[in-house]
Amino acid sequence: MKLDTSHMRYLTADDFKVLQAMEIGSRNHELVPIEMIHSIGSLKSPSATNRSLGDLAKLKLVARLRNAKYDGFRITYLGYDYLALKLMLKRDSIYSVGTKIGVGKESDIYVVSDKNGAQKVLKIHRLGRTSFKTVKNNRDYLKNKQTSNWMYLSRLAAEKEFQFMRVLYDLGFNVPIPYDNLRHCVLMELIKGYCMKHMKKYPSYKKLYSDLMNFIVKLANHGLIHCDYNEFNIMIRDEEDAKNHEYGFVVIDFPQCVSIEHTDAKFYFDRDVQGIRDFFAKKFLYEPEHDPTMLDTDGYGEGYKYAYPNFKRDVLRMHQLDAAVSASGYVKKKSREDRDLESAVVNMRALELGSSDDDASEFDSDVDYDDSEDGYDSDEYEEEDLDDDNLAEDEAAENEKIISALSSGSQNLKMDKLGNYIIEE
Structure with missing residues (x-):
């Protein structure tokens, strides 16, 4: 997929709050209800949440599932990219994103620059591509189907790769210099x-x-x-x-x-x-x-x-x-x-060596998402289908802590096997 960062400069603070809220809400919902997005995001009014969702949908940072029982959205890989890049910018790890220099069977590779103009490589993990020969029969690669959250698995792969590279580089192995890791992205040396x-x-x-x-x-x-x-x-x-x-x-x-x-x-x-x-x-x-x-x-x-x-x-x-x-x-x-x-x-x-990505367009082809410019329909969703329609006060407080940790890049923020964020004391 193409990483177009030209719209990032125009996103507001509310837009990023909505994206973070959807990331948190996806821990229990494949399709995050709008009321939950508004509750977790703590925006001033429901109309502000709806406006942000409409803008994000036009940019394909979020997507709506057609014919769902309730009105909700899912965050796309591009939206997840924006969240990772936003925090890397805040950390001064990167300053600009250049061209794509490589495509792997489970990742995209980009040239980026830091604020001093030094070029580096950004590897974005994207587990779930149909270049894997068993995807059609085993969509989540999990024997017991513990999770179907590809973004969660991509994040685990990025964290593990960064861990391997850091240890090997410290021991003098011929590997790229690992600079940073955030969500599903790994920043490393440009060879x-x-x-x-x-x-x-x-x-x-x-x-x-x-x-x-x-x-x-x-x-x-x-x-x-x-x-x-x-x-x-x-x-x-x-x-x-x-x-x-x-x-x-x-x-x-x-x-x-x-x-x-x-x-x-x-x-x-x-x-x-x-x-x-x-x-x-x-x-x-x-x-x-x-x-x-x-x-x-x-x-x-x-x-x-x-x-x-x-x-x-x-x-x-x-x-x-x-x-x-x-x-x-x-x-x-x-x-x-x-x-x-x-x-x-x-x-x-x-996988055999040299597997092609010819079938990449089939990824998630059995799910019908609405990415049109019109955004989403205004139909009311069914309240009985919402598990967390009214969040308890303690859960709302926990969500606020998680949002704060996501924004600051806290090392205490972890994920459980379902992709739920937890804060380790």
């Missing part, structure tokens, strides 16, 4: 280079092959397996930029990482290794074989004893990163958020 998929030639491709294999082993020795390690998720630095770094590549995309204790750890490890072998065989006709006459085991390929890593032979646990980041498959008891995210990304790991 001066290109995706390895577009590589046409490389002066020292045999060394690159060895370094890439060493990365797999080093990551596994720290307790993690990438699970999507291929030419699509490896960036090659420009020749000039590479001179300033030890290695000429950077690895990206970490939400689907698993622990080496995972039941399928060997399968994922071998698949990562095979992905690199297949790429170099196709691109450079480079297919090294094991050479028992060589004694050097510090690398892989020609000139080394082993042509590629082996899980049982080469993986020797040195650190407990999988425990530190609660990676999938680690024996430690996982939180509900970790279980929800694991259910969501399990299908991401199962």
Whole structure:
């Protein structure tokens, strides 16, 4: 989807209150009733709420469900984008949004700038695209259907990726510098280079092959397996930029990482290794074989004893990163958020390389939303269908605290498995 931020400057404080109210209201409602939006948003009058909803609907930041039993709205991904960007602006993390530079099977990538003009990358997670082959049969990726809130799952994926990147960067791994994380967005370093998929030639491709294999082993020795390690998720630095770094590549995309204790750890490890072998065989006709006459085991390929890593032979646990980041498959008891995210990304790991997004237009095609410029109808909704028609005073106070925490970016604000916001004391 296209991220058009041109309208953000014209949104009022009431508009953002309505968006935040809808975000909170969606914890219990797929379609948030208008009266609840007004109550949570604490706008001066119902007419102000209706006016904001009409303006937001025209900009497709919210959408109305046709033929619903009551009058209500849902926040769209674009509206969720606006909420995240608004707070990043407030934090001075970003100042402007540039062009889209990449589209993944579960994310969009944009170039952004901070107030000093430094360019960075903004990755916006969008779980739920129909490029996943099992979406039509398993819409929410959850075996027990614990939640269908894609924005909640996207937020979990972004938080997990930022957590992985921060830990790996601190330990000296070749990953982008992680700057910030908010809702379903991750702000990271802009790598001066290109995706390895577009590589046409490389002066020292045999060394690159060895370094890439060493990365797999080093990551596994720290307790993690990438699970999507291929030419699509490896960036090659420009020749000039590479001179300033030890290695000429950077690895990206970490939400689907698993622990080496995972039941399928060997399968994922071998698949990562095979992905690199297949790429170099196709691109450079480079297919090294094991050479028992060589004694050097510090690398892989020609000139080394082993042509590629082996899980049982080469993986020797040195650190407990999988425990530190609660990676999938680690024996430690996982939180509900970790279980929800694991259910969501399990299908991401199962995808074949190079899956297309041709079916993206089918996403949510079975739900009929009204995004017309007219906004919404004025039909009265049925009061008996509203669970929280009259919020209790204590719940209203809690909502005010949550809105304040959303606006300030408080670290104490968490989500439960249903996407409900809670404030940890």
